[in-house]
Amino acid sequence: xxxxxxIEAKIEPSKPNTCTxxxxxxxxxxxxxxxxxxxxxxxxxxxxxxxxxxxxERVRVQGSEVIISTSEAVDWRELAKQIAxxxxxxxxSGQALVPEGFSVPRQPDNVIMVKLQNLxxxxxxxxxxxxxxxxxxxxxxxxxxxxxxxxxCQGCGMASMTLRQxxxxxxREEVPExxxxxxxxxxxxxxxxxxxxx
Numbered sequence: 001x002x003x004x005x006x007i008e009a010k011i012e013p014s015k016p017n018t019c020t021x022x023x024x025x026x027x028x029x030x031x032x033x034x035x036x037x038x039x040x041x042x043x044x045x046x047x048x049x050x051x052x053x054x055x056x057e058r059v060r061v062q063g064s065e066v067i068i069s070t071s072e073a074v075d076w077r078e079l080a081k082q083i084a085x086x087x088x089x090x091x092x093s094g095q096a097l098v099p100e101g102f103s104v105p106r107q108p109d110n111v112i113m114v115k116l117q118n119l120x121x122x123x124x125x126x127x128x129x130x131x132x133x134x135x136x137x138x139x140x141x142x143x144x145x146x147x148x149x150x151x152x153c154q155g156c157g158m159a160s161m162t163l164r165q166x167x168x169x170x171x172r173e174e175v176p177e178x179x180x181x182x183x184x185x186x187x188x189x190x191x192x193x194x195x196x197x198x
Contacts, residue, residue, distance in 0.1 A: 005088045009080040014160045015069075019076045021084055023064045027097060032062035034104050034143070036176045046090045046097040053082055060179065061098060106143060106177045113140045119174050124167055135167055143179035145171055150185070 006024040033044075036058050041047035047059045050068060058069040066087060070079075090097055107115075120137050128135060131151075138146040147167065160183075168181040 007084040018069045021066045026064050028061040035059045044098045049086050109140045145181045148185050
């Protein structure tokens with residue numbers, strides 16, 4: 001008889017639309033796989049079921065974690081319970097959660113870098129310039145994008161919201177296979193947030 005599968009839900013305040021379910025055992029020890037739309041999710045019975053539960057727009061399975069992102073605010077207490085129940089069902093059934101050899105097609109990092117630099121030049125920086133802010137595309141590596149914020153965005157209390165709801169959203173629309181958008185800014189040294197009083 002299989003031991004009960006324990007699953008813990010973790011939500012970071014800076015990413016309210018993302019929930020990480022952490023299992024007490026590996027779910028996908030082969031590495032990491034990202035399903036960034038419902039079409040790709042058809043390749044995985046588990047991802048397909050998760051996409052069917054509400055406003056899910058991304059599912060990443062890696063090691064002992066399942067990371068779910070939604071397009072809008074949800075009640076994670078309820079949704080996480082539903083998803084955890086589905087994960088338990090699949091794991092006890094012995095069904096393959098991800099097909100063997102499945103991988104998400106990804107463009108080379110240098111191609112993504114060119115696309116995103118254009119995005120920053122044409123859309124991102126003009127949009128945040130009204131607050132005296134800037135965003136620099138630092139690097140693209142293995143599905144992760146590294147960003148440094150400056151000007152009014154450096155040290156600003158709204159920087160996280162600008163990054164998650166503005167910049168990250170624009171990046172994922174341009175290159176949906178991006179796995180992580182990481183802020184490498186030293187916000188502690190910021191001196192000019194846009195709401196600062198004279």
